[in-house]
Amino acid sequence: MDEDDVLDLGCEVLPWVSTQLILIGKQTRDNAYGTLGCELFVLSQQIPAISQTALVRQRLLKIFEIIDKACSTSRNVADRFRALGRIEDYKKSTSNIGQTVIRETQESLTHFVRHSPEYNALLRLISDGFTVDETEPLYTEEYQDDSDIGYSGYLNQILYTQLQTYAECGCPTVHLESTRLRLSTDNQIGDDDVSFELAFKAKLFPPTSTSSFVPWKASIVKVSRQTNVQKNKKVGFASTYGDLLSSKRNSSLLSRRLRRLERGEFCKLIDNCLGKPVQFCIQSNVLQVIESPDPKSSRGIFPIEGRSLGQWLKQIPHLSNKGKSHLAYTIAKSVWQYYSSAWMMAPWTHGSIQLLTEKTGLADIGKPHPYLTANMARAVVTSTDRYNADNLMHQYPYILALGVLLIEIAIKQPLTSEECPHPFSETAINDYYTWAWTTAHRSNLKDMVHPMYEEAVNNCLNPELFGGDSIQQYGYTEQITARQNVLYDKVVSPLKRLFEAFQNNLGIPGAPTAKTLNTVAHHVIPETSNASQFPHKADFTVAIFCALPLEANAVSALFDERFEDIGLYRNSPGDSNTYTLGRMGRHNTALVHLPGMGKSVAAQASSSIRSTYPNIKLALVVGICGGVPYKKGNKEILLGDIVVSDGIIQHDFGRRIPGAFLPKASVADGLGRPIVNIRGFLSKLKTTLEQQHVSNKMTEYMGAMNEKPGNNTGRYPGVEQDKLYEPSYQHKHRGSTTCISCADSTNTMICGEVFDLSCHELRCGEENLVKRMRLQAALTQGDPPSPAIHLGLIASGDTVMKSGQDRDLISERHNVIAFEMEGAGVWESLPCLVVKGVCDYADSHKNKVWQPYAAATGAACMKALLDRWPF
Structure with a gap:
């Protein structure tokens, strides 16, 4: 076994040996065991920080060698570190072998402390190797982080x-x-x-x-x-x-x-x-x-018995929101600090917390001082931070108990024995969860105290935050630490911000008022500002999904205000999305930057967003798409127009048989209808007056984007660039060419190289163009055509549509007006609308010329629709 292996083994085993020594000391009432146990426990916490130098490593190896002897019944030199290895193998085992290891190790430690001359040598080695030099100041550098x-x-x-x-x-x-x-x-x-x-x-x-x-x-x-x-x-x-x-x-x-x-x-x-x-x-x-x-x-505690938190809440005549925030933050922070420690052998309830009467404390009702009651005379039992029964609605007793306490403080009414007659335990936890969930939602904590308080309570009541896949992948000890970290981020942190706002007498303002578009602002939260001045995670109600950077650029340019604070807006565990946060009109909005294209990527992003932003009411898939040139009634769709979904189908969902692809018979039913509020919104959007309102705002927003410095990529490319070829006319090599695939007139396949070449480079014939009435009218009038909004069924799939003939076949069969790749992924997870600008005609002649303009028209339409979104 090399040096690093011994050090790793010692680090793993040392806390366990320390625990055994302390248990022996309590049983025998002999301080010698407790002294060594405490020394080893303190040392075990220091090893990662002190084991960098060769001298310290040698001393640690010597310490581990003595501990190995102390835990071993064998004195054979060949068995070096065998005892520590055996402990590592069986320290968590509940089998007979594990119990034997505990018994034999305790017997060996008892003999070592009572009879071995190396006992005092081990204490001196620990003390000499790692004590502070008392002749030097304790601090030679300032803390960089006192949070x-x-x-x-x-x-x-x-x-x-x-x-x-x-x-x-x-x-x-x-x-x-x-x-x-x-x-x-x-x-x-x-x-x-x-x-x-x-x-x-x-x-x-x-x-x-x-x-x-x-x-x-x-x-x-x-x-x-x-x-x-x-x-x-x-x-x-x-x-x-x-x-x-x-x-x-x-x-x-x-x-x-x-x-x-x-x-x-x-x-x-x-x-x-x-x-x-x-x-x-x-x-x-x-x-x-x-x-x-x-x-x-001395705090001057009066010599009288205090009142439990439950008694105090019932008897106090009034408790302000400032007092509630102070008390809630105090208890939540303490639960985090003492989480799953000896101070928390059972979940904290309103009976565990006591308000002692202080001469200088409770005169200020807004700042009560709670104390934890603890019976330290009893033996320490193993605390359980997770219940394992299959039928539990919440598995984490310490966290649920905190949620109950926060609710009791908010409503100033303790949970009674009639509501939950049994003590907090695994068999009663469902009763406590039901009471907490019902009371929290009935009481409307958002208005009763503040949205940040409500979010902290809701997070306590959400067991998925504390036991998801990102946590369960760890071992037991690491899971406890991970849950403790989530507890700080999801519960303690929002309560801290609320407490500090009251503490500094800053008030708790609501969301910022809307600004006019012509002063589009980029607001970065300064480090010294108070977070409560800005929307909290629960205040974000709109999500925008963009797969391409040019799509996200167009959306970002339309934010009225942006919020950037990594500490305030950290993702929940398990949420791997990347966000740009801001305000559009009166809607706090989260822009999701998708890591790629396709419905599977979008589905993953949409399924995890609510763990961080739980109140998303509308998802908008915004960007560019391929359009069907003619929709029902021969109404033209031009490049730069916008399509808005009133339904989604997966056009590549079906069966591939020899020589053909058979779509599923149910594909015409799509992925279901939009929810009722979206259907009502679309119904209104189909009216002439409403479309005029949206078109006017679109024009305003397009102008605002183009006036911004360096943002002229969204300008109209020109009528001459809008070319629609006959569906059967393919984009391929022509004339004298060495391309065998393109030269064979009987072959429907074309080579992949042509998609990197323009129609001009391939000399696609102008005689195969299809005349467009709207383009002709625009040429006559001398103005580019205004982008039109088209509502209809949109085809979504992981297959890029580059065939005019297949485009028309699917369009005729299912009456779709456009093809895109992300809508199907978001549609099934969130209330969704697809809003995209048409950048090509979904045929083999597609190119990227129109993409910036189409992204801009899609983003402008999206913002205009948000202005009219009533929810």
Whole structure:
């Protein structure tokens, strides 16, 4: 086994060995096991950051070698690292072999700690190899990212483990049974420390009095990496006030104020310091008390029992939206921070959260301060972040429980035992989900609080966000981390933006008002602006799908306003689409840049867009297409005209038999009718007055596009460029040519080379052109023909139509007016309209001359239609 393999093996096994040592320590009440277990746990979190230098790697190898011996009943040198390998193979197994590995490993660790001289050597090796140099400042470089997402989750695990290991006492009060952890909106990572604040139940004097709470503050110091030297993360509990643990403190001050906490002293300190702050520091995995604590660190908790969140919501006379946002963000952020940790052995409910009465806190009703109630005296059980029964409507209890809490806060009414009579569990989770879903939609949280609040709740109630294929591909531990990341992005982040808007007294404005087209704006959200001033994901109701860059360019030019903020508009997990976001008139619109052409690409994009933008009500497939020269009644379709779908068929859906293609008999039925609101909209669009309105706006928008600098590619190519050849007249080599395929008059096949050549280069005969009445009228009048709008059935498929004869055959059979390639993919997923400019006649003479103009007319018509779209 080479060095890298040993390091990888050690990283995998170390947390498991740490857990076994801590369990043995709790069972035997011997701190020696807990000390080594905590040291190994802290080391396991540091290995990825510190294992870069050769010296550190050698020390790690030596540590892993000793741990391997400690876990092995064999002392054979040839069995080197066999014990760690065996643990790696069976640590997650529930079989008899897995249980045997646990038993034998615990027996070996017990012997090692009690009898091996290498126990103290191992502790010294860890301490000497990875401790901070106390003569140097803790911080030598500033944090580059102090955002919430940088929170180091393993710190709260250390806090819990250290308290259980070293703060046990035998007094009647049993302080750890009534621990209160303050939930806070403060950033957990700053320039100096990460802080935890707790309150423990204490015995009031005289003894006949009731119990009270004594606050104490815990700070975990995070040490940054120094130049050329890897420093470890050192854990401490102390006040953040003054310079005690700041970057400018010196080690002598710290050493004078720290005193080892003797066994049994913890309860005496809590009882004797009622109403005063008690400050601790954990150094080298030993709980120490800080002498002469800073009195300013006390929050002044009144010595009375607090109220549960459920009681508080029922009793408080009024809770403003500012107060709701503050409370919701506080709890949501805390659920994210402590997700699936020892602090969350069961889903948090309104009974788990308590409002302690603070002398300086609850006077401000808009800013309540919740505490988590925790019974730390009981054994740590394995938390379950996912239920596995097949009949569950929601499988993630911690996330659903958060959604329930958010709803309760919004409606200021807790869930009652009559509505859900059983405690939150796998057997009752469907009842809680039904209540949450029904209450959230009945209460209209969008208007009751704000759309961002409603989105956070809806995301909590959407189990697909937390268990899709993009998450299930990982192992169990990685899945928990992935769900935690989604929780931050989909729930914590919108609540944070809402909280900050109220916090800064900025107000919560709605969507920006519409601007006139002649001042088309490109608005990029500055980093310092408040996100609530801009539409949220739930506010986007229109999606536009474009397969070609020239199609997307034409659409982008018509945005009245654009929104660009990667942090605000990040895609949901599983959504691989690329978007340009903006406003068109009064519609917040998501432009989807398809990675290619065809219905399968469009289908994939349309099926995933709602995971990021859940309220899309209209999908528009916009771009260019091939037109049928004559539709029913011999009405002409010219290049540059626009076709709008009132139905879609898949023209290449059928059976290929020898010598023929047989379309499915049901293809004439298309892919179904548009939904009722689209059908009504199209019915109105067929009226003369409505078409005149749309045509006028199209002209306005085309002019606006052409006036923009560098955007003259959408100009009309000229009447002489609009050429329609007879259907049987093929685009091929003519005259003296070496092309055998094109020269054979009996062969209907032509060579592929001709499609890269123009009609002029191939000398296609002008005598085979078909006269067009509208073009003749335009030549007579001296003006180009105005683009006309044609409504009808559109043929969609993955086959490019380049045959005039096949075009006319399908058109006659199914009465289609155009051919395109993406509409069928979007039609089945979203309420859809296809709006495309005609760039060729779907025959062998097609070329790219008309594509820019057709893309511009299609985009202009799309925007004109959006102006009239009433929903």
